[in-house]
Amino acid sequence: MSSRRDSAVPLPVSLRGQPYVARAGLELGITPARLRAADLEHIFHGVIVPRGWGKDVTSLAQAYATKMSLSHCFSHSTAAVLLGLRLPLGLRERCELHVTTKPSQRAPRGRYIRGHTGTPDTFMLGNLRVTTPLATLRQLGSMMSLDDLVIVADGLLSRKAPRVTVTELIAAVDGWHGQRGFRQLQAALVFVRERTDSARETMLRLLIVRAGMPEPMINVPIRSRAGRVVAHADLAYPEYNLVLEYDGDQHRTNRAQYYIDIDRLERITREGWRVIRINLKHMASPTVLAALIREALADAAHRGR
Structure with a gap:
């Protein structure tokens, strides 16, 4: 005692x-x-x-790693968290570890542990053995909704820190034919785009397309009359000089980012672009969002841009 x-x-x-x-x-x-x-x-x-000691995924993984054998790796949503992939809040905060070992061994089990068997590609992330980004995406195919998979895959092709190329992503998904989650991943691939900056940006784009509106372009460079790039628009319709800007929570929680965005939007409007600012209220009502964009596009067309 x-x-x-x-x-x-x-x-x-x-x-x-x-x-x-x-x-x-x-x-x-x-x-x-x-x-x-x-x-x-x-x-x-x-x-x-x-x-x-913390019960978040990273803290649990650091603790469990002290006893892991070389044949074990962190996988599924655990690997996604450790890799910093774009995940729904529920998966990021779930207090459990997905651990995979080779098929000849019994799947790990115990408190906080969800065991699996398989032979996914892995690499060392610091002192943690995890599945690669593409192997992790394959595993998530049977765990997540189509929209969440699009968000994860968009993140793999992000503008600032891409993990894979489009060619690598398409080849990987094609190679998973017949495996769990393949059909869901194949369906998600239709909506995946390069150069996104955030999950909300992806969600907004999906809402717009499903509401029957034209798909906006992603991270459009805004140029001055002299041809110099003065800013990038998250989503835009260049032929209408129309920019869609998502007002996220960072505008409330991060004043520095808020001021950066204000300056960026000022540069965009100075070059003759109209900016529509989208918030959570619009995201919750696709019909209202579509009407707002439709009206702006019609107005731009009437004005000849």
Whole structure:
């Protein structure tokens, strides 16, 4: 039985504030009683962390990694979180780890663990073995809705930090024929586009298309009369000089970004473009959104742009 007296015994510096396997502690001379002390927690079988260790995906993965064998890897939505892919909030905050091992072994199991078997492509992300972005996308094909898959795939082709090329993505999906999630991924591929900057941008584009409106172009360069690029528009109809700008929550929570966007929009309007600012209220009502865009397009056409 542990006690406060046990907690008062200092741990070796190499083990303080981080996860470790109990065996490593014993080898360093820590007594079993000290390993059961109130300031420590056995988060997985044989794995010890400081009391209060986080239960988010990254913290759980760092702890579980101390006991993983070389044949194990983090996969599915766990890999997606660790890779920083664009995921729905529910998957990002889920307190569970997807761990895959080779088919000849039993799938891992235990508290917080969802085990799988397979032979996905993997690589080392720091000290964590994870499935590659494309292998992760394949696994997500059987876990996510079509729209969420489009968001993830758009992120893989993002403007600022692309993970793969369009050619690589198409070839990968074609190669998954017959596997779980293939049909959903194949359907999602129709809507995937390059050079997006955010999940909300993808969601807005999908809403516009499904409302029967023309698909806007993505990250359109806005040029001055001298031909210099003065800004980029998230979504735009260049033939109508019309820009669609999503007003996200960062305008409320990040004042620096807010001022950057204000300056960017000012440069866009100065060059003769009209800007329609889209917010969550519009996103919640596709009919209203479509009417707003339709009216703006008609007005631009009437004015001759």
